[in-house]
Amino acid sequence: MSNLRFKAVEAAFQKKAAAVSAPAALTSDYYGTYVFNKAQWAKYLPKDTVKALTGVIEKGETLKRELADSVASGMKTWAIENGATHYTHWFQPLTEGTAEKHDSFIEYSSAPGSPIIEEFSGKLLAQAEPDASSFPSGGIRNTFEARGYTAWDPSSPAFIVGDTLCIPTVFISYTGEALDYKTPLLKSLNAVDKAATEVCHYFDSNVKKVFSYLGWEQEYFLVDDGLYAVRPDLVLTGRTLLGHESAKNQQLEDHYFGSVPTRVQAYMKDIEFEGYKYGIPLKTRHNEVAPNQFELAPIFGETNLAVDQNLLIMSIMKKVARRHGFRLLLHEKPFAGINGSGKHNNWSLGTDTGVGLLTPGKTPEENLQFITFVVNILLAVYKNNALLKASIMTAQNAHRLGANEAPPAIISVFLGSQISAVLDKLEASTSEQAIVMDPKKGMSLGIAKIPEVLLDNTDRNRTSPFAFTGNRFEFRAVGSSANCASAMLTLNSIVAAQLVEFKKTVDAKIAAGASQEKALFEVIKQYIKESKAIRFDGNGYCDEWKTEAANRALDCETSVPVIYDAYTTSETIKLFESIGVFSERELHARNEVKWETYTKKIQIEARVLGDLILNHIIPVATKYQSALLDNVYKIYQVYDKEKAAKLSAHDTATIEEISERIATIKTKVEELVEARKVANKIDDERAKAIAYHDKVIPYFDIVRYEVDKLELIVDDELWTLPKYRELLFIR
Numbered sequence: 180m181s182n183l184r185f186k187a188v189e190a191a192f193q194k195k196a197a198a199v200s201a202p203a204a205l206t207s208d209y210y211g212t213y214v215f216n217k218a219q220w221a222k223y224l225p226k227d228t229v230k231a232l233t234g235v236i237e238k239g240e241t242l243k244r245e246l247a248d249s250v251a252s253g254m255k256t257w258a259i260e261n262g263a264t265h266y267t268h269w270f271q272p273l274t275e276g277t278a279e280k281h282d283s284f285i286e287y288s289s290a291p292g293s294p295i296i297e298e299f300s301g302k303l304l305a306q307a308e309p310d311a312s313s314f315p316s317g318g319i320r321n322t323f324e325a326r327g328y329t330a331w332d333p334s335s336p337a338f339i340v341g342d343t344l345c346i347p348t349v350f351i352s353y354t355g356e357a358l359d360y361k362t363p364l365l366k367s368l369n370a371v372d373k374a375a376t377e378v379c380h381y382f383d384s385n386v387k388k389v390f391s392y393l394g395w396e397q398e399y400f401l402v403d404d405g406l407y408a409v410r411p412d413l414v415l416t417g418r419t420l421l422g423h424e425s426a427k428n429q430q431l432e433d434h435y436f437g438s439v440p441t442r443v444q445a446y447m448k449d450i451e452f453e454g455y456k457y458g459i460p461l462k463t464r465h466n467e468v469a470p471n472q473f474e475l476a477p478i479f480g481e482t483n484l485a486v487d488q489n490l491l492i493m494s495i496m497k498k499v500a501r502r503h504g505f506r507l508l509l510h511e512k513p514f515a516g517i518n519g520s521g522k523h524n525n526w527s528l529g530t531d532t533g534v535g536l537l538t539p540g541k542t543p544e545e546n547l548q549f550i551t552f553v554v555n556i557l558l559a560v561y562k563n564n565a566l567l568k569a570s571i572m573t574a575q576n577a578h579r580l581g582a583n584e585a586p587p588a589i590i591s592v593f594l595g596s597q598i599s600a601v602l603d604k605l606e607a608s609t610s611e612q613a614i615v616m617d618p619k620k621g622m623s624l625g626i627a628k629i630p631e632v633l634l635d636n637t638d639r640n641r642t643s644p645f646a647f648t649g650n651r652f653e654f655r656a657v658g659s660s661a662n663c664a665s666a667m668l669t670l671n672s673i674v675a676a677q678l679v680e681f682k683k684t685v686d687a688k689i690a691a692g693a694s695q696e697k698a699l700f701e702v703i704k705q706y707i708k709e710s711k712a713i714r715f716d717g718n719g720y721c722d723e724w725k726t727e728a729a730n731r732a733l734d735c736e737t738s739v740p741v742i743y744d745a746y747t748t749s750e751t752i753k754l755f756e757s758i759g760v761f762s763e764r765e766l767h768a769r770n771e772v773k774w775e776t777y778t779k780k781i782q783i784e785a786r787v788l789g790d791l792i793l794n795h796i797i798p799v800a801t802k803y804q805s806a807l808l809d810n811v812y813k814i815y816q817v818y819d820k821e822k823a824a825k826l827s828a829h830d831t832a833t834i835e836e837i838s839e840r841i842a843t844i845k846t847k848v849e850e851l852v853e854a855r856k857v858a859n860k861i862d863d864e865r866a867k868a869i870a871y872h873d874k875v876i877p878y879f880d881i882v883r884y885e886v887d888k889l890e891l892i893v894d895d896e897l898w899t900l901p902k903y904r905e906l907l908f909i910r
């Protein structure tokens with residue numbers, strides 16, 4: 180067998196688990212060694228500097244030049260001692276992933292003779308000006324005015340990758356607009372901190388700060404790298420554009436939590452080892468639902484840091500996969516017919532006094548506070564369900580959402596029976612006595628009786644895109660390849676804006692003479708009523724829900740480019756401007772980027788599909804057809820006409836089927852190319868993306884159907900593309 184596919188299959192079967200160089204030491208011994216964290220500050224920074232830096236990070240004090248100089252000096256010493264020769268500002272442009280441009284530490288010294296020295300000043304730490312013209316900006320930065328700045332984010336620690344010191348930074352334009360995800364994320368965290376702290380003061384005047392927490396669950400696929408190399412669609416688009424389902428896939432439900440295959444086990448161990456060195460608290464690893472699908476999750480942490488750690492681990496996962504003879508697939512839907520990959524964002528808010536605002540409490544006050552936050556979140560999600568969906572929508576994630584396995588493309592909230600019952604009871608009650616906080620009696624409506632631990636909630640609803648899971652909400656619609664910041668900045672922003680409004684309304688009632696209890700009670704009750712349509716505990720996959728959701732006026736749009744319109748409605752613009760997260764100009768610019776990215780992705784897929792069909796599928800099918808024709812011809816040489824017709828009937832039917840399918844494929848590919856040409860002529864980015872969505876994408880399924888049928892009849896030995904059974908079951 181000369182076919183590349185068989186060589187790859189054979190090689191893949193021979194592979195053994197790679198050795199992992201994890202030390203015998205305890206994890207805690209080397210945890211965080213590549214991070215410039217507090218332990219390193221103590222060693223490398225003067226005491227005053229540590230104090231000032233802590234003030235900047237924890238209290239938002241302004242960063243002075245002398246402080247930057249002092250930090251830079253200590254950071255440089257630490258980095259050089261740990262093998263770094265270069266540094267980079269590490270930022271998160273609107274493309275996926277992160278960007279970096281490495282500069283060496285070397286400078287000419289000012290001394291006579293100008294010898295080379297290692298230099299790193301506060302200025303270099305604090306700000307840089309990457310040649311930013313090639314990052315998407317949605318027109319904010321014309322190329323002739325290409326300047327964009329990166330500025331140090333002291334709240335996320337610097338780290339060393341290989342020989343390079345990486346400094347987490349924001350990325351903004353010359354005129355101050357955000358060109359990245361980190362800038363608006365930090366602004367949203369600030370907004371939610373301020374708004375939530377004020378609301379906390381109804382219950383506890385000691386609260387000074389509220390943190391947003393994120394615990395992501397990263398799903399991914401691994402594919403043998405030899406097989407991957409023979410699939411141009413995987414290489415160029417991250418997903419299979421063709422391929423018939425494997426006879427066995429996930430129907431036996433034997434993969435989830437099954438024993439991890441040895442090659443994969445070694446890989447997981449290696450990622451953990453790497454992740455620990457970067458202070459990423461990786462905690463959980465297991466098989467996922469689909470064959471060759473796995474998951475990795477850390478202990479949750481402060482959102483800004485958790486986002487950076489997720490981006491870092493995604494790049495580590497990619498690199499480490501190569502060492503183990505795998506390729507990592509982070510695409511949301513690499514394979515048709517089996518589960519796609521998401522990245523559940525477990526999100527909560529907590530105070531600097533250590534209280535989880537989404538954790539039912541021990542005291543009536545804490546429980547009323549808990550209900551207050553839950554109800555505000557419900558209303559925020561209800562009012563902004565279209566926006567929240569827009570925040571997670573991409574060309575890739577569209578394959579997953581609504582595809583009868585992942586969360587549906589409608590945002591609803593699952594609360595579970597216990598919390599639902601409490602809200603229903605509150606809604607039905609007529610007196611603020613319901614929330615009177617008498618420590619002896621508790622609350623007469625039983626808010627105080629919310630079980631402290633809901634974590635074992637057995638009625639966890641897996642079909643809900645936004646589910647309460649005991650002490651947090653789990654936003655499950657986020658895509659596996661996404662930067663969590665997009666979802667997190669949106670969620671924190673809508674909740675911040677909602678809390679601001681809540682406080683205003685409650686305070687107005689108090690100013691008009693109501694007691695605080697009465698004011699809170701009335702507004703909470705009103706919010707429970709208003710947000711009812713977002714609550715759904717049923718099966719999110721069934722068709723009845725689609726009808727029901729439409730009746731409830733929830734956003735049911737499925738077209739990706741149209742979904743992005745939610746970013747630029749007058750309500751959204753007002754919301755983001757009111758809390759200082761985005762300006763209108765930024766929102767419009769970012770949508771331009773989103774539409775453009777969408778178009779490009781589909782464009783690339785369409786081209787790859789065309790190439791595969793012309794270079795792989797049709798030649799192979801024709802070759803097989805020709806072999807069959809040859810056989811038929813020979814049968815007629817040997818047997819009489821009647822017998823020959825009988826003996827060759829099967830072959831002739833196949834020959835005809837191949838001809839017909841090839842003819843359909845050719846016509847459809849031509850139509851697809853035509854539709855693309857028409858779309859390409861459109862100037863407006865939104866209209867172009869819609870044309871790609873409406874007129875180009877429909878051909879993908881039509882063509883694929885025919886090709887997958889051919890895969891079933893063509894001689895396996897001739898088929899060049901590794902099949903699903905090989906991609907999914909060899910490891």
Ligand code: ADP
Binds near residue numbers: 394396477479650651
């Ligand atoms: P699941 O049962 O949903 O698969 P996992 O254990 O895989 O749960 O992941 C749950 C994630 O949620 C972890 O990252 C965990 O640290 C995080 N988490 C737990 N409690 C909270 C919380 N209060 N806020 C945010 N994240 C949390």
Ligand code: MG
Binds near residue numbers: 396523653
């Ligand atoms: Mg989960």
